[in-house]
Structures are given as structure tokens and as C-alpha cells.
Amino acid sequence: MYTGIVHGAYTVTKIRRRPGLNSLSLTLPAVLLEGLDIGASVGIDGVCMTVTSIDGALVSFDAMQQTLSLTTLGDLEEGQYVNVERSAKQGAEIGGHLISGHVDATAELVAIEQPENNCTLRFKLPSDLMKYVFAKGFIGLHGCSLTVAELEKTSGIMSVCLIPETLRSTNLGRLGVGSRVNIEVDRQTQAIVDTVERVLAERELQG
Structure with a gap:
């Protein structure tokens, strides 16, 4: 779940396109890397994504075909900005409204x-x-x-x-x-x- 208050907009550093799957890599600031592990959920333009690799500040996510078809992630190009939010922690202030990360x-x-x-x-x-x-x-x-x-x-x-x-x-x-x-x-x-x-x-x- 997410609070709907994104941490910022960050550049898509690299996109690796494969049949039925795109791997998106973002360069994130230290404040978003703290405590971030492989398998964690991160909101990317409102889409709940799973961290697949972390290489320094470069964090990668895999977007399956259904996600690419239903959302705007399939239209992304390198250099574009995406909104990023770490998943909400228990006791976190909900400044917006709860967002599931499941785009309609x-x-x-x-x-x-x-x-x-x-x-x-x-x-x-x-x-x-x-x-x-x-x-x-x-x-x-x-x-x-x-x-x-x-x-x-x-x-x-x-x-x-x-x-x-x-x-x-x-x-x-x-x-x-x-x-x-x-x-x-x-x-x-x-x-x-x-x-x-x-x-x-x-x-x-x-x-």
C-alpha cells in the first residue's frame, strides 16, 4: 500500500526490452535506498513494482506484459521521469489516501x-x-x-x-x-x- 504522497520524480536510466517483459532501471537518491532490499514493493507512476536488483543507486524492476499493456509503463523511454514512492510503513502518516498500486x-x-x-x-x-x-x-x-x-x-x-x-x-x-x-x-x-x-x-x- 502507498500513501499517495510520492517522494519525487526520477529518471528512467535504462530500459531492457525482452519478449513479454521490460526491465526498468532507475537511479534513486540515498533517502529512497535506505533499507531497500530485493523483493521490496515500490510504486512507479502508481504501479506496484517489485525490486529485482540493486546495483549501488541503480534499482531495477521487471514489468510483465499485462502491466505493459494496462499501464503507461509500456510507453516509457529512457530519460523520462516517473513518480516514485516507497511502500507505506505501519504508523506512517497518510497525507493523501491509500493507494494499492493496482492500476484500473x-x-x-x-x-x-x-x-x-x-x-x-x-x-x-x-x-x-x-x-x-x-x-x-x-x-x-x-x-x-x-x-x-x-x-x-x-x-x-x-x-x-x-x-x-x-x-x-x-x-x-x-x-x-x-x-x-x-x-x-x-x-x-x-x-x-x-x-x-x-x-x-x-x-x-x-x-
Whole structure:
């Protein structure tokens, strides 16, 4: 599990592409290397990844075909920045909302608005996830815990507002129109919606 407060955006140093598998290597700072072992879970752009090797500051992860197909990790190139978060420890402050690292889908950035000292990003959501997203609710974008500012139900456009610190410390400020981001809906909201739907369906069957 992750807190949704990423530690920073770091460069993809090397990508080794093999049939059905990409090995991603990142150069991480000392603060993220402390206590990091092979087998540990690390959030990479919101995707829960397992450390496969550590060579000094160079840390590697393997992304299987399903991960490459479902998330943006399959589109990465060397030199790009990814958001990184170590897994949450017991007793850690939850400054955002809990993120599992199991991405639901990707969403396309369709508009960027940047009035002075503000930034609003608008994304087109997949239709099957719309029922789990609400204005003022939580959403995970590239591993960042964010609040939904607005949601246009008819168009499926969701807006989030970013403060300067978020733009500085994550890769969201590097996105352009047409970029895709990994999205994870709030699991608590998803559980409530699915439970209500199931109960209503059972009542309807019972007459």
C-alpha cells in the first residue's frame, strides 16, 4: 500500500526490452535506498513494482506484459521521469489516501489550464470507471493522491487542480495534451458503489 504522497520524480536510466517483459532501471537518491532490499514493493507512476536488483543507486524492476499493456509503463523511454514512492510503513502518516498500486486503466489528458500560480488538468475517463468518481472525492493519478475538482458526467471529463509543490515534486507538470496517466479509483468508494449495486440487484431479483 502507498500513501499517495510520492517522494519525487526520477529518471528512467535504462530500459531492457525482452519478449513479454521490460526491465526498468532507475537511479534513486540515498533517502529512497535506505533499507531497500530485493523483493521490496515500490510504486512507479502508481504501479506496484517489485525490486529485482540493486546495483549501488541503480534499482531495477521487471514489468510483465499485462502491466505493459494496462499501464503507461509500456510507453516509457529512457530519460523520462516517473513518480516514485516507497511502500507505506505501519504508523506512517497518510497525507493523501491509500493507494494499492493496482492500476484500473489509463486516462488521456485533454486540456491544461494555467492561470497565475494555478494549474488545472482535465482528463477523459474510461466510461466504466465513471461510477466510482465523484467531485471532491479521491483519485490516484500516476501514484499521486489528488482531489477531483470537477466531474462532467455527460462528457466523462474529470478535472484536478495542482499546487506549485505538486508540479515541482512530481512528473504531472511535465505532461502535455494527449499524454496518458495511470489511474486508480478510491478503493473505499469502489467497495461502497459495488456493494450498493449488488444489494439493489438482489432485492430486484427477490421481487
